[in-house]
Amino acid sequence: MSPKMKKFFSYYRPYLRIFALDMACAFTASGLSLAFPLLVRYIAAELFQPDGPVATASFLLITLVLVAMTVAEYYCNFFITYYGHVMGARMEADLRNELFAHLQKLSFSYYDNQKTGQIMSRITNDLFEITELYHHGPEDLLISAVKLVGSFIILITINPPLTLIVFSFIPPMFLFAYHYNRKMRQAFQKNRARVAAINAGIEDSISGVRVVKSFANEHLELEKFHRNNHLYLESKKDSYYYMARYHSGINAFSSMIYVAVVIAAAILIQIGKVSTLDLVTFLLYINAFLDPIKKLVNFGEQFQNGFSGFDRFYEILQIAPDIVDSREAVELTEVKGEIAFENVSFRYPGTTTNVLSHVNLKVAAGEYVALVGPSGVGKTTLCSLIPRFYEVTEGRITLDGIDIREIKLKSLRRKIGIVQQDVYLFAGTVLENIRYGKPEATVEEVITAAKKANAHDFIMALPEGYETNIGQRGVKLSGGQKQRLSIARVFLKDPPILIFDEATSALDNESEKVIQESMEALAKDRTTFVIAHRLSTIRNARRILVLAEDGIVEEGTHEELIARNGLYAQLYRLQFA
Template sequence: MTSQTPWTGAQTDASRKSLLARLFPKHRPSGLAEALTRPRFARFVGYYRPHRALLAAVLGCAVLVAATAVALPLCANYITSHLVDLKDGDNGLVPILVMGGIMLAIFLVQTLATYFVDYKGHVMGARIEADVRRELFEHCQKLSFSFYDRQRVGQLMSRISNDSLWLGELFHHGPEDLAIGLLKFVGALAVLIYIDPVLASLIVLLTPLAVAYARHFNRRMHVALKGSKEQIAAVNERVEDALAGVRVVQSFANEGDELRRFDVENQRFFESRRDGYRSEALLWSGMDGFSQLVTILVIVAGAIRILHAQLSVSDMLTFLLCVGVLVDPIRRLDNFIRLWQEGYTGFVRAMELLEEEPDIVDAPGAVDIGEVAGAIRFDTVAFRYESDGRLVFDGLSLDIRPGEFVALVGPSGVGKSTFCALIPRFYDVESGSVSIDGRDVRSLTLASLRRSIGVVQQDVYLFSGTVADNLRYGRPDASDDDIIAAAKAANAHEFIMALPRGYDTDIGQRGVKLSGGQKQRLTIARTFLKDPAILIFDEATSALDNDSERAVQQSLLSLAKGRTTIVIAHRLSTVRQADRILVLTPNGIGEEGTHDQLMAADGLYAGLHRVQARI
């Protein structure tokens, strides 16, 4: 059996933790130690890189703050220790005034340096916080459909907004508190040792007790705050879910049920905050107690040493002033621990999201799709949503010619929407391939592939803003004339002009101010404006009345000329004009042909048609 040194550089953090757990079963790393992996800490420090100059200036001013804090007690010591000599001199007042001027200059330097650290440091922290939030949002835009299939929007919103709130404070106060605290502690301790090594040694002996106390409650705060962030995410999720579906809630008169569900999550969040506040209060009161204990120790021990002529009164005064300086690093340690827990636990949750890799990415060497003729081929495609789930397709093969109008029909759940989702690579096949113009879609860049495909999905989604904003989403550089032409093609221009401000009318969140048919026609117009080579309509006319449906069908047929078009429809009247109708079943394609051919065959399609005719 070969042996291996546990802490070789080749091992990952995970393997180190695993090995540590096997060697020392009773040892369990704290939550903070688990979170503080080397790659994450390196990434944390890396956010300072674009702000190196500002960080250096802030740290330089922090050095001035610490140096001036230690210098003032030394100036006071000079005055008090030379009072007798100055009193006996002819011009004793002059040295005192000179030293007072020096102290005033030191004070002004300290004030200006403190202002710079506080203002510019906060600006730097806010910039980094904004950078992290932007990176989170950008990353979420890249994550695949499969990620959103298993995640909840409220949880993601919490990570992007709530978890990043404390990051700015941590990125600002972290280096500042550490630099000032360390320099003040070392400087003040050096002065104390110079004045009286005996008293200084007593303070040094008490310091490890304070550190151990702080570490204990540091761990407790981490656990509490981590739970608190998870619970506020659950609260956000509950709120987002209830408010997004408020019309359903009110239509079923279930406001009381929603309030009870909210109360459960809200109470859990309160409990987690209470635990965190208890640990924080114990930490702060303990550290304040330590500083008071040091002051009492210096007064009592110093008085004894004065009685034995081992310490002068002036040195005792300087000692007390330096103890005051020494207490500030302890308070900064308190503040740093609080900010670290609030900020770094949020940073870890943000990194967990950033470390989520998209399932669908450009392959190495992916190429732009270029001009698209529109030939689509499914070659023995197998697909399932979950690795252990059932196969939606198993060996599906199909060819669609350039410019062909193909309709997909069949009962719910047989994979019609899945079929269409595989073409723009919203999901990747498990085996086989989907190709456009003879090229596997996985060999094409996602941006160029999806620019060439227009999709009107069954779930209508409009953004808050004006009608024109939503239409221009299909082509940001579109002119007003282009927008109007697309709206007319989708039979939407007439109702748009009837709105209070026409194309400049605000339609509210998700188009709440519009009817279902109006929203559907706007999404169709948005796709018309995109002018893609391949069109996919997933139940695109499902929300339209009969008159609007007929108008949109005529527009659709006009737009489909020369383009490959795939239409999913439960209402079979939508697909009569299709070049080919595919009847999907749980076992694949059950039938295919034109409307007349399938009706003459009196098979699956004819059966579906008869069922609808009776409704």
């Protein structure tokens, strides 16, 4: 068995007991449904003959048996429908947990090449298709096999010629169903693509609603939506066309079987080969094998949908995280914060050009270092290598003399605080967002961190203070307020190493001043890297590094770099011309 198939079947392991009971109930329910017509035939043949006495005891016994069978069938079907679906839902939860846990392990390089909508689709739609196969697949196969084989054996013992006539319709039914199932599947796949386009358009329009309204372009969004909606309607019409063909055809085949049985039975009755009772029995059993045929046809589609979903699920699980702990990785305890880049080069996976080449840099513990330079020279990339968001291509980075690849990832990242230009706040309350820096923090610790970040006053002015819901991505707050919350979050984390990635470049002068004070308070006695776009914010830095395509080309204080009249002086003059 291939590793993929082993993985596929492994999800049954925690639920083998309930799966076995589900299969037993499916087998029992199928057997009982086959037995009903036989008992009806027995009652009609043995107990209700006009020339014989009615055996009351036998009739009562058969009645009790029929009632018992009905009760048993009810409980079997209840078990299949409820516990079988619960088993499928639990397996779906297991799949989703494993997939989400694996996604958490993947580095930025994976997400750089993926669309959020596609990942969401794999976590939701694909997994639903897989669990439908997990639950209904074995169950439908067993029920279909029992009913088909059982009805064939029963009918052929009653009347072989009539049985062969009935079962001769099965091959053309399968071919017809297969053909239109394929057409329906293609149509429904197109539906899903159209729905995805509608969802993407809606998400885009709602996310950019402020831009839409600022340009008064609501009519353009409506036109795009109407276009996508019309395409979806057309694809739905196609799918309903093939669905109508399929169901009408299957019903026509069912009617043809009844017609064929009646005509053949009429001829056979005339020559004394079939009794009226046998005809009634055949008519009762036609549904017993039409239902499994439909189930088998549906299983083909279910299997293709489910296993293609499992292929996509398995494909993600096979993507090995490119940044993992080494076997000898150590846990950090006391961290001074001395960081050294030793001949470090880096290029993004799948590219051939280095973003950074042979960078050598030593930053002392507690030192405040500013990084400046034109866009695209690798300032953010250099800082992203410290918490190992990306892995160095050549050379090494050390923290207090230890290669960061020999430090456990969680331990390393707990010691680093990052404040970015594009602040991400989660939907929820102010308290929840600050507490993200230290999930176990008390309310008092959160308030202390907010005060250090100059955020407490504006938080208390909000309608519900720290319990105010700030909306998706903090949409109810200003840029400066969001930035202060992100700084409070890092204050709460209390890391020995800080990275400020253009944290004030999008703010107005007043907000910038408040944020600058918060940042300086946070940076005190911590190793700090500041990526600066506004050079005014780092004039007082004791060490400024100027990056260009060739790496670090200048270093010094603001005054020293201005006097050198190099790249820094040129950037400064351009900004303050």
